[in-house]
Amino acid sequence: MVLSMTGFGKSTGSLQGRKVSVEIRSLNSKSLDLSFRIPNQYRELEPQMRNVLAEMLDRGKIDVIINLDNSGDSQQYVINKDLAASYYKDLLQVNEKINGQTEDYLSLILRMPDIFTNEKLELSTEEKEWLISLLKEACSNANEFRSREGVALQKEFEDRINEIHSLLKQIPQFEQERIDAIKERIKKGLEELAGTKYDANRLEQELIFYIEKLDISEEKMRLSNHLSYFMDTLKIKASGKKLGFITQEIGREINTLGSKSNHVEMQKLVVEMKDNLEKIKEQVLNTL
Secondary structure, eight states: OOOOEEEEEEEEEEEEEEEEEEEEEOOSSSSSEEEEEOOGHHHGHHHHHHHHHHHHHEEEEEEEEEEEEEEEEEEEEEEEHHHHHHHHHHHHHHHHHHHOOOHHHHHHTTSTTEEEEOOOOOOOOOHHHHHHHHHHHHHHHHHHHHHHHHHHHEEEHHHEEEEEEEEOOOOHHHHHHHHHHHHHHHHHHHHHHTTTOOOOOHHHHHHHHHHHHOOOOHHHHHHHHHHHHHHTTTTTTTTTHHHHHHHHHHHHHHHHHHHHHHHHHHHHOOOOOOHHHHHHHHHHHHHH
């Protein structure tokens, strides 16, 4: 079953006045490339999150975004009371020195630097488990997205491979014509050398050797086998890397066919094969 590396998954939940949303976005990559944008209080869970992502998403360039919305009794910021008292004392002393009027010191103090501090609450076991469950849910949703994209990828692969198969089946019709053309070209060359003595037996041997070098039976057989192997590999989960290796082998056989063709119509078929193979290679890069 083919899975795309492109995916998106989201999950949301609320616990103890905290509303959290987890988003996962993935693109193609040769390995697991993780990027986190999460609140500081959840940083301690990052190693556990990495394990979950590696297990559920395998590989890809994956962005994890966690948004936290505090409400109700969930207090994130507190007043630094000791600092506020120090500010108040300093303001009184300054006011006495300049003989100023009584001021609303509280409004001044609340605007002073560092008067508010971020209250770091220790995560409970319940909240840790809850957050990891949200991450797993987002991963599952991302995999569903990947699966839907994979259906389209698989159809694209099957259509392109079948097209290459079809082109390969058209090659034999030109093979005898190609050999006859080579023989005719050599015969014509000999006629132009009228009066020149040559060893007929040696010529026959050289002709056979030359034609054998242009034989493409093995290339056709190997290409057909590689195409079948590609189709079989499509049925295996997370086979993107293996598909990439198979396309390299397919490319080698197509290139050899092209170099041995020596026939206009065969070369046209080879060009069509290469065009289909390039489209396969583009999509294999996005296959898990």
